[in-house]
Amino acid sequence: MSMKIVTWNVQGLRSRLDQQNRWKLRRDLEEYLSGSVADIIMLQEHHLNSTQSKEVGDLLPGSWRTIWEPAIGEDGNHGGICTLIREHLAQGLIHQESLIPSRAHFCTLAIQGQRWNFMNVYAPNSRTERATFWEDIVIQAAGEEEWCI
Numbered sequence: 001m002s003m004k005i006v007t008w009n010v011q012g013l014r015s016r017l018d019q020q021n022r023w024k025l026r027r028d029l030e031e032y033l034s035g036s037v038a039d040i041i042m043l044q045e046h047h048l049n050s051t052q053s054k055e056v057g058d059l060l061p062g063s064w065r066t067i068w069e070p071a072i073g074e075d076g077n078h079g080g081i082c083t084l085i086r087e088h089l090a091q092g093l094i095h096q097e098s099l100i101p102s103r104a105h106f107c108t109l110a111i112q113g114q115r116w117n118f119m120n121v122y123a124p125n126s127r128t129e130r131a132t133f134w135e136d137i138v139i140q141a142a143g144e145e146e147w148c149i
Helices: 019-035 050-059 127-141
Strands: 005-009 040-044 064-069 081-086 093-100 104-111 114-121
Touching (some): 040 114, 064 093, 064 104, 081 104, 081 114, 093 127
Parallel strands (some): 005 040
Antiparallel strands (some): 040 081, 064 081, 093 104, 104 114
């Protein structure tokens, strides 16, 4: 099976949620998603809290299943990831799990009798944090079979 996976660092969607930009954001997302040939899209650094994630999720066309990992911090300015899976593939969603809040989640799909493991990751910029981050990822995902970041 051929599958197209897109990763996109959106560098913050929160600023585009005000009333003035809301419809532009919706139009931009709809245009991108409807024209996309991707089967899975992984967004990083959306900077949305749980409420805002739901609000943006409501703007997405219905043919996608979304797995949100809200941003953290007092003002929601740290990270935040989202995985969008085409609905026909999402029917095979076996497992999903947050590995590191706002930075990494893991999901397993059954597609045509095969298990596919995916991880959406937004790694820290700090060299020190990044080293321990990847150690944590390897430890938490060690029990899984093959996986794709």
